[in-house]
Amino acid sequence: MEKRIISYDLEISSESTDAFYEKIQLLGQKVIADLQYFFGSLSADYIEFIKKEQIEKPRTAVEYQLELLTMGVLWTVYGKQAFLLEQDQAVRLTEIVERRKMAGEEKPYYNKLKGKYSTEFLFYPEKEKERLKEPDFNLNGFHKLLCWLRASGEFEQEVKRLTNWYRYFLCKDTTSVENWMRGISAQAIGFQKLCEQELGKYTTCVEGFRRESEISYQGREDILLAARSEVEYHLNMVGAQILNIAFRKAFLQAEKTYIYLPACMMKQKDGGCRAVKKGMGFLCAGCTEDCPVHRVTNIGKKYGAVTVIVYHESELNHTRVSKEQESTGVVGIACVLNLLSGGWKAKDLGYIPQCVLLNYCGCRQHWSEEGIVTRISEKRLEELLKK
Structure with a gap:
């Protein structure tokens, strides 16, 4: 079938993808420098925590700093929804998500359940979210966000990494944690504005597609995928470039x-x-x-x-x-x-x-x-x- 733009497009107008990759390489380097400047000491202390608790073989500082950026972006996008999700709803949907992973021939059945309850429990149209008060990003909010992400079934890798950060923050004093979380949130907002300027032309169709999906994807198991925000597209573009840089030497x-x-x-x-x-x-x-x-x-x-x-x-x-x-x-x-x-x-x-x-x-x-x-x-x- 002939190309049709649904959400993003790296082949805009007469511009080749070469221009995109030139831009994303420069943007990746800038974001890495910013993350190191703001989160260098935090990621260093976190690495010591990882070693002490023997959670995993320590990775590079930039990988952990990217996790902090991911944390902030996901909070800006889903923080309000996380506070609307009730505990019994989270438990029910998380159980469906876990059973779906192991379902085999029964997977279509669990796809329907996931679609039904994701639409009912997790999906809130933009007009409804605009009426909600902006919650504070603190340990309680972080916990609620993790519950929401886990229940969605769409963020397995993110939940795995952010859960370790939650464990780390539990070991710190409240004032330090609140200061760091304000910084994480601020960096996510700054990142969003930067990417709108630098990458927005590649994602001009995203918001229109999101609005359409509020109706057309109702009850589908991938409704949350279709409803992803523009900043999540940008996070993946820049994040992939950061991972390429982090793993490049070993890949070679x-x-x-x-x-x-x-x-x-x-x-x-x-x-x-x-x-x-x-x-x-x-x-x-x-x-x-x-x-x-x-x-x-x-x-x-x-x-x-x-x-x-x-x-x-x-x-x-x-x-x-x-x-x-x-x-x-x-x-x-x-x-x-x-x-x-x-x-x-x-x-x-x-x-x-x-x-x-x-x-x-x-x-x-x-x-x-x-x-x-x-x-x-x-x-x-x-x-x-x-x-």
Whole structure:
């Protein structure tokens, strides 16, 4: 199907995606510098907490600082809803979310339940949110936010990381925590304004799509995905670039490299594609010369990378890299709202990730009933694969 802009677009007017990636690289460096300036001492103390509590192998300071930015952005977007969610509602929906993960053949049933109760308990139209009083961002508010995020089933990686921050803040005095949370909230607001200026032209359709989704996605399990705010698109764009920088050195030293791309890039649909099943994904058979998947596969071969088509990200959950295996790099290609969580998940599974954005979204599952063939900046892919 011909390209149709649903939410974001990296191919605006006659401008190529080169301009976007030039801009996002500069913006990523600026945000890293800002985060280090404002949160350098906090992230250093947090790393000591991580070591003392043996929570995980300590990661880089910039990764933890990105988590603080994520915390602030999610608070600005969902803080009001979090205070509206009642405890029994949170428990009920969280149970549905957990059962859905393990459902197997019953997943369609739990999709319906998730859609029904997400719409009823978690989704509040913009007009209703505007009437709500702005809550204070403190430990109580942070706890409510975590409950809301967990109940949504849409922020598994974020909840995992922010829960550790909540544990850390519980160990600190109230005044210090409140000061830090005010700073985190302020940085999120500043980040939002900065991105509106620098990246707003790529996301001009987001708010219109959000308003439409308030009606058209009612009762669907992905209503919260469709209703994501513009700043969340920007957070994923910048956050993916920050992760690329943080993991770049290790990626360049990886002994094996894979490219994971979504099925929405396939030109031939409904059985026309001849891709061959291999492990948890599919390998391109080269049946269509101008298919984006075929083009990416050829680029991968040029740099010794294996390209795998993945129909759903959940298929990657069973591909953990063992400590005994050699280091494995992966270039994850995804639509913008899956980039940050996808990078975190890949790291948790033992991969060394780099991210490339789809130039626009178009899969049948979430964005278009007809399905739109998506593509990427091949130049950007080659830049990441060069070692």
